Amino acid sequence: MANRKNRSAETRKPEILEGYYQVLIEKGFEGSSIGKIAQHLNIHSTLILHYFKNKDNLQRELIELLISKYKAEHMLNFNSIEDRTRRFDALMDLIFSFKWNRTVDPGVHFGFYYKSFRDEGIRKDLNDMFRWFRDYLNDAFIVFNKDGIINVTDEHKAADYVLTLMEGLEFHAHFLNEGKPFEDFADTAKTATIAMLKNGTF
Structure with a gap:
């Protein structure tokens, strides 16, 4: 069960971060929200909160993703x-x-x-x-x-x-x-x- 949960997180978190990235491109920082990210990905907003707890954590992990893109x-x-x-x-x-x-x-x-x-x-x-x-x-x-x-x-x-x-x-x-x-x-x-x-x- 633990391995299945880990695989799910490994799959879901990058998908959510990419979704957040796309929402930022389309809507900007002022127009983004967890609700809009969920809508973009066609998932429930509670799933985003399950993995990231809050928008600050989501933003921090997105920065890490973008840094990996930049490098x-x-x-x-x-x-x-x-x-x-x-x-x-x-x-x-x-x-x-x-x-x-x-x-x-x-x-x-x-x-x-x-x-x-x-x-x-x-x-x-x-x-x-x-x-x-x-x-x-x-x-x-x-x-x-x-x-x-x-x-x-x-x-x-x-x-x-x-x-x-x-x-x-x-x-x-x-x-x-x-x-x-x-x-x-x-x-x-x-x-x-x-x-x-x-x-x-x-």
Whole structure:
């Protein structure tokens, strides 16, 4: 019986979290509720409360799910590319791509960013997430720098810059792109970033 309950939780909880995610995309934070999540999933709201107890717990576990989406370690695995220059190019292509930047819906992403100003738990979770990616870039830049693919004196600062610019692509897409494709500005930003990584700006 215990194993059956565990299997049920393992199946149900991810379904409910994905349902909550979809409701946030469609309705926003202000328009979401346990009742609307239940309606979206065609289940009773008591089932959501059975697994999560309250909306705060539901929200916290959704953040953990979105962080796992953001990290997307399978997308950052370039071990199959032996040539380091090609590996660097593949990394730059990925992090400035529409696919990577939409790993998490931008409305939900920035909704939690807004909440982080008032909720220390959410702020810590997002802080850990961004620092994880900054450290990933830092370590990658150390390797590329040693191989002479880039020319930086401060890999940490370079990683901070690239991460900050990458996050700003959604700002540009939402407010400033004037109907142009996401890739139009992202490709310009990527080209400029690569030039700075190679010419000793950092």
